[in-house]
Amino acid sequence: MLDEFNLSSREPPFDPLSAILFKVLQVTAFLFFIAFLALSQMKDTGKIDTKAEFFISMTWPDNHPDDFDLFVQDPLGNVVWYRRRDIGFLSLERDNRGGANNFITVDGEKILSASRQELVSIRGIVAGEYTVNVYHFSAHTGLPVPVTVTVEKLNPHVSIIAKETLDMAKDRFERTAVRFTLDSKGEVVSKTHVDRSILQSFFDPTANGATMSKYGYQQ
Template sequence: MRRSRRASREPEVDPFYDMLFNMLIAFVFCFIVALLAMNPQKTKAGDVPAKAEYIVTLSWPDNDPNDLDAWVQGPNGDVVWFRQREAGLLHLDRDDRGVSNDTIVVDGRRIVNPINQEVVTLRGIAPGEYVVNVHYYDGSKNQRTEPGAGGPVAATVSVVKVNPRAEVVFHGTQTLAGPGTEVTMVRFTVQADGGATNINTMPKALVKRI
């Protein structure tokens, strides 16, 4: 009976194998730590590259069918607009054409994005004066048939300094009377340290010079 009970028991694990298994776990752990040490994650504020220094946003009422365009001139005289989406450090990230590009068809259903907004970013510090204008584009015949097309539109422009923290440099609204209207929303000067000064709304035409 004693022999049968001893034979039915599972064989004991050799301590040598336990030691090998523990050594393997330790080796894997040390390897992972070494990898992390060679490729440290950059968590400091200055280590993460910024995508923009300034963000200029043009918006007008939701569902408005009209097309407003942002025109931004940099210190070197180059202008960003819908046919010139990059000029130096200035980039037109979004061109909104009112009702023209706000509608898509999915599974036979018409889906409308009501938000009207254009975004221009300054992706670096280039000292000098910047001019932000809004132009009321004379849309296509199809666009003019939409209710409210061709009427006055209230345009709102905000200029936000992004780094090292978000700071509203300018926020204002002007009404554009009709197609062809151009208004200067704001002019400001970026200093070498990234700060903004000389904020004003003195008119300067940009559309006619293109």
């Protein structure tokens, strides 16, 4: 009779253990989703961001066909360039070949990039002098190209310690953008623009783990 008047519940009796287990399952699924997103981001970027003390960027006009290379040498003699992307605290974050096969990948599709930029990070402090050079690997227009090199100190706040624009007109030509000296605390104590060749260090056939055939030098 009670069923005819809807006076009794047709739902099963409440089970508190089942409710707790369901909530635990929800939380576990949520944490798994967050972890999946983090792993996906790492896969897309290809690397985990690390702390940097300095960024050194080199830019030239968008869509320009010429190829420039950024060379940075630390006080220990380590040189970072496109054949040695990581050495000591130096990392070449971005290599750019100008009009030669300069692509970026967007949603799995390769797209020709108009930007012209190379980027080096310094992830730790070594006291002494750093040399930042620009090398004009290939010139196609025969006209001077303005190449801007910027050195930024990131900690404790971002500040520009050097910004120089060089007119580069000849291929196989190297120029010094800036040389700066750090103390043991990472403070810049001096700067100069006196030319100093980094390529000379490559006359040693064991240096940097590669030949300089790209630059016309042989072992």
